[in-house]
Amino acid sequence: MSGTDLPPVEPVQGSVACVIPAKDEAERIVATVDAVRKLAGVDLVVVVDDGSSDGTAEVAERAGAVVVRHPRNRGKAAAMETGAAAVAERDGARARHLLFLDADLADSATGAEPLIAPVAEGRADMTIGTLPAQVRPDGSKAGGRGFVVRLARAGIEQATGWAPEQPLSGQRCLTRVAFEAALPLAQGFGVEAALSIDLGRKGFRIIEVPIDVRHRATGTDWRGQLHRGRQFLHVRRALVARNALPARGGSTTGPGR
Known part of the structure; x- marks a missing residue:
């Protein structure tokens, strides 16, 4: 089904809802919510507390966000x-x-x-937001x-x-029609690549x-490597499910994780 085959939905003029998935982000979520509420056009901020063990939900609610809770961690796509x-x-x-942003911005x-x-x-x-080079608190490259x-x-x-510059960027804004055309979302860290494939194949217009913006950047220690290992497996799974797994893993140019 192409994007033009979907039933039309009348947009609220100038209205954007920001959805922020969050897990254990009590330290940063208040500043993120405060910043998002200043964005022109945003009149609703929804924080989804994805099974946090800290006070993420409570502080986000006090900051003015609508908070929805998952009793256990279900992942970013959920x-x-x-x-x-x-x-x-x-x-x-x-x-x-719908504007989707990371909780640690x-x-x-x-x-x-923009x-x-x-x-x-x-x-x-x-x-899709393309971010400047990210650095760790010690100034090293992330x-x-x-x-x-x-x-x-x-x-x-x-x-x-x-070929997008930053295919894994989670900072995205899209119409409700486009979002619903991509359901159900791919699980895990494959959600961003799958969104681009599913909507691109259906003829939706995507631009970077x-x-x-700056987020908590991972380094090259064992935690960072473990995180990227999970990312690789999740992205590969999403590509396989869409018959889009490249024969040789892709080009060697451009910024990466």
């Missing part, structure tokens, strides 16, 4: 779906656009505003050796003919937009 459903309950037939979340205009103005069905990014980029290119 949190995105839960948050979007909470927005839909408040929208009725008039659907807000803190004050820098104000830099995500993601909104192309969608709100009808120039794109989904925008990230890994790019294996996961190259795999995701090559899979998206094979499936759609488009530079944004100046």
Whole structure:
């Protein structure tokens, strides 16, 4: 089914709901919510507490967010779906656009505003934020050796003919119609690559937009390597499910994790 085959949904003029999946982010979520509430067009902030063991839900609610809780950790894709459903309950037939941001952006979340205009103005069905180079608190370069990014980029290119600069970026804005066309979302860390493939194949317009945001960056220690190992497996699984697994794992250019 193409994007044009989907039933039309009348947008709320100028209204965007920001959905923030969060797990154990009590230290940063208040600053993130405060920053998001300053974004032009955002009139609803939904934090999905995905099985946190700290006070994430309580402090997010005090900061002015609508909070929905998962009693146990269900993963980012499930949190995105839960948050979007909470927005839909408040929208009725008039659907807000959906802005998905990471919970650890803190004050820098104000830099995500450029993601909104192309969608709100009808120039794109989904925008993807491209981030500046991230650094760790000690000033060292964040990230890994790019294996996961190259795999995701090559899979998206094979499936759609488009090679995104940052295929794993979780900072995205999209229309309600586009979001619903991608359901059910791929699980785990494969959700972003799968979103681009599923919507690209259905003819939705996707563009990357530079944004100046900063998140908690992983390094090259064993925790960072374990995280990227899980990412690689999840992305590979999403590509296999979509018959988009590249024969040689993709190109060797571009920034990566």
